[in-house]
Amino acid sequence: MTTPKVRETEKILSSHRQLEGAGFIVRRPLPAPGLAALDPFLLIDEMGPVEYRPGEAVGAPDHPHRGFETVTYVLEGEVVHEDSAGHRGTIKPGGVQWMTAGGGIIHSETPSASVLEQGGRAHGFQIWVNLPARLKLTRPRYQELDAQQIPTASTSDGLSHVKIIAGAALGKRAAIDTLTPIVYQDWSLQPGADVQVALDSAQRALVYVFQGSARVGDEGTLVKDGQLAILGEGDLARLRGADEPARLLLLAGVPLGEPVARYGPFVMNTQQELRQAFADYQSGRMGEITRTAQVG
Numbered sequence: 001m002t003t004p005k006v007r008e009t010e011k012i013l014s015s016h017r018q019l020e021g022a023g024f025i026v027r028r029p030l031p032a033p034g035l036a037a038l039d040p041f042l043l044i045d046e047m048g049p050v051e052y053r054p055g056e057a058v059g060a061p062d063h064p065h066r067g068f069e070t071v072t073y074v075l076e077g078e079v080v081h082e083d084s085a086g087h088r089g090t091i092k093p094g095g096v097q098w099m100t101a102g103g104g105i106i107h108s109e110t111p112s113a114s115v116l117e118q119g120g121r122a123h124g125f126q127i128w129v130n131l132p133a134r135l136k137l138t139r140p141r142y143q144e145l146d147a148q149q150i151p152t153a154s155t156s157d158g159l160s161h162v163k164i165i166a167g168a169a170l171g172k173r174a175a176i177d178t179l180t181p182i183v184y185q186d187w188s189l190q191p192g193a194d195v196q197v198a199l200d201s202a203q204r205a206l207v208y209v210f211q212g213s214a215r216v217g218d219e220g221t222l223v224k225d226g227q228l229a230i231l232g233e234g235d236l237a238r239l240r241g242a243d244e245p246a247r248l249l250l251l252a253g254v255p256l257g258e259p260v261a262r263y264g265p266f267v268m269n270t271q272q273e274l275r276q277a278f279a280d281y282q283s284g285r286m287g288e289i290t291r292t293a294q295v296g
Helices: 113-118 273-281
Strands: 009-014 014-019 026-031 043-050 062-063 068-076 077-085 089-091 096-100 105-111 120-129 141-145 150-155 160-166 182-190 192-198 204-211 213-216 219-224 227-231 236-241 246-253 262-263 266-268
Touching: 009 026, 014 182, 043 068, 043 204, 043 213, 043 246, 062 113, 068 077, 077 236, 089 096, 096 182, 105 192, 113 120, 120 246, 120 262, 182 236, 204 219, 204 236, 213 246, 213 266, 227 246, 236 246
Parallel strands: none
Antiparallel strands: 009 227, 014 026, 026 043, 043 120, 062 105, 068 096, 068 120, 077 089, 077 105, 096 141, 150 160, 160 182, 182 246, 192 236, 204 227, 204 246, 213 219, 213 236, 262 266
């Protein structure tokens, strides 16, 4: 029987800060200079953390998407979302919104009324996951889970804890239904933690540390706050605590290996499909958000 291979770190990318939407701050490790994507992941944005005073909070007003999925994970604060398919709601701390834009949707993400009025701390993630050509124009779909619906698990020594947004770990499996097999997990590691997560050998795996630092692989490569580690081939991701508590995202997905034509909020396979996406948006074929009441 073949011994499972532990994945080692091949490359480390450092995130950079920039403004998005109406002016909120993100730490972005992907895309990076010279690296447009890590198939099937198109973008990884850490929103904040930022402390807003009353009246300061901003979001991303009405904007279109086509050809991929957005996954929004809120750690602190509240985000009100609305879209042209009639979905509305508020993502609260620990909650996840998995939106399959598919053939096209108009989307809005803004702070809740309470955050706008009172201010507060905002922190979370938005990740873009590409869709294969056969699903680019699929019917838009939306899934939302609150914190209590996200499966969690801990190692027997209590040093490693995970929130399982997608995939499986420590005997627990995610509640989200993904169109393609994806791993998306939020790990908290204490000093001395040592945990292994089984991954499909066909998947590309990434580790993004957003608090403290952690050691990855048998070689124990140190990955620090704000760094993204690209892992090599293997069957297992090994995550270890360092000298301080750490928190990180473990991401994995099978590369699609398809051409990418990308501009702003549209991700297609050809330039012609990209031009069609803009034409459909400008002609109103993606609809509009109808607002009848204040949400949040």
